[in-house]
Amino acid sequence: MKILFQNKYFDYFITFFVVCQITGDRLINNCRLFWPNNFDSINFLTWEYSAKIGLIPIKDNNFPYGLLSYFKDVNIFAAFFDFLFTPLLFTGYLFIFKKIYNNSYYAYFSTGALLLFIVYITGFDVFNRYGILPLFAGIISYIFYSSNKILSKRIYLSIGIGIGLLIFLIIDQAIYASLIFILLLITFSYVHLQHKKLKESLKTTSANLSFFFIGCTIGFLPFLIYLLKLNALIQFMQFFSYLSDLTFLAKAPFINSISTPDNLFLLVIGIVSIIYSSYIIIFKKDTLTANRYFLISLVYSYLLLQQKSIIRSIAPQITFLGLLLFFSLFYELKLFLEKQEMNRSILYAYFVNLVVAITFIIGLTPFGPAALYTWTSDNDCFQKNIEQQIAQDPTYKEVKDNISSGKIFSFPSSPFFYILYNQKPPMYLSTYEASPKYAQQNLIQYIQKQKIDWVIYDYVNTELLDGVPDYIRATILHQYIINNFSIQKAVGRFLIFKYNSSKKDFFKDPMLNKFPTLRQELTDVNLAAIPSSEGYYKVTLLKNKKPVMSNFLIKNFNSNLASNKMLSTNTILTIWIKKTNKKQLTISINTEDGLETKVHFASCKEKNPCIINLSRLPIFYQVRQLKEISDENNVITKVSLYKITEDSRFW
């Protein structure tokens, strides 16, 4: 026992053991009960189901979190490694704190504070994902610090191999890790730069980067072989392209969430850290300590993750990064106060005060796990999840009772139905992810290949996320459903559509009259800022085109419409308006067969028109003859119709 206590790695064993105890339920309890009626939780449940039925990530679905997370519910080695991740991370943090702070007590206090914060605020699932980057940054900064200018090529190669291997385990963090490494290499090359040896330094840095990239390629090879074996290399490249498109579809205004305690905390501590580390690099680069190297690496981690949070707020998930920055800044303060002979106990009391205040007082949002860990026999786990979802929302069972046979497709979301019907889910589980044209085409192909008989259409929750109507997000998919399926009946908030081989006109179907809210939704369309954005960016595409019809007066335009039998196929409506204070405008479009649609949109500027692609409006999913356009606000100065091609760049 005495030998154990005297072992220099004893504190690492204790940390590892304690964290294993705290997270032990994730190993012992083999079943995850996902929260019912939660968009993210149901997606995770569906992905777990996909793993169980043998679907491959990237090839069969767009699971973005890496192979480890995907297979942990179906593979015992993945589950065990996933369980070990958390204690390994904490042990890693203790290791780096001890090296950087050069003070065991401060390292222990910091590790304890971090554990407290993760338990109460961040959660282990999130920490397993985002905790890797700051730890990696810390290790790299310490390597640069301790090597004092020269790192061997072998180290660059090894780091590259490590990151390459990380790609298939946790994709996004591997990309960030490689960016961090490059930034740190450039920064610390500058720090060690001697003016007379600038060219030599640049040459060395470039050579080092090359070894790093060679290492990444070598590390990536096992994953490449895995992809080739599964014939999924092309899908992987498409997946990468999709990840960049994900930025465009996920982006939400950051300004709206800036005043939350999580964002304020991150912004304040981030800016203070940037100010201090900029000062250090520019004025004090000869006095860089290990902690200052660590602070710089944490600032880069902060900038990368904060940039992700600006796309779509993940502030509650990365507040622990603010805590790590706090540890580093407080250490600098501690050194100063120690020089002023301040009592050490008081210093640690001050530290504990601030940690408790950050964790419990300032109002940070606890980010809970997506599921509750519980024990059950493996076969029961899924059944328990199904029962829990149905208990929360009995409509699922009612729909199941109404559709006893045949294959289903769920619009816009509700992927739980694929589990209920024991059916292979599509590549994209909701319209939110399927906004790109190629994704919508993929879902249409799924409907065709699977020979889908029924579409389960949620006509009550028409805006899945961010207040964007789902049929606006995925107009091509929605058009396909409306043109090929007909309403049969309603079950709660769902309409059951049946495949309609005779391609009945949806808007002439008497069944639609029984659902006035749906009729209203599809004929009273709000395009918001889309027409003005299209006009702003794409009016130049019309410069060399001649309009098929154009007039400065609506009355004359409508007379021409009547006489020219204008069809809605591949037609865009271009509207110029006079200066107005009105923020929203409305036009009505009537067709020869007696249908009418109202279109509301944000006002466009005088010098750019509003452009509306008629085939994006639900009543024009089928070809109709235009009869009349009404200017409800009396602001239109010119209206034109243009014919475009099928693959046009207009929305």
Place this chain on the structure above:
Amino acid sequence: MKMNKAIAKSLSFAVLIASFLLLDYIFFPPLLSQKIILIALFLLYSYPLIILFISLKKNLYFFIEILLLFFLLTIFTIFFQQIYANWPPAVINNSGIVGSVQYYGYPFYFDTIIFFIIALHPIITFILIKLIEQKRKKFRL
């Protein structure tokens, strides 16, 4: 510069009072209103930082930087509506993606650019200060 022993003692005193107030806030019905406790805690926690700031040799640099930061924040706050109105809306790209920003016309890079101006301006500020300092030294020589 070594602090006065009295100041070092007062720092210790501040931390002790803050500890009691924190315990009161968390565990007991507050003797004072919660808002007053929070303000008191904020002042007490800031006290060592203020002492540090005053003691720094180059505190003028930080002072200039903090002033510039507040200036930038004030400018953005006052002119936010004008900047937002004149910024181009998000484009619907060739993939036809319609998300929140494309639907509401929110400028895509608006947040990112403002954030990085605020986050990275200290580097530019300190570089400029260093260059001015170096020129002054050369001029004196």
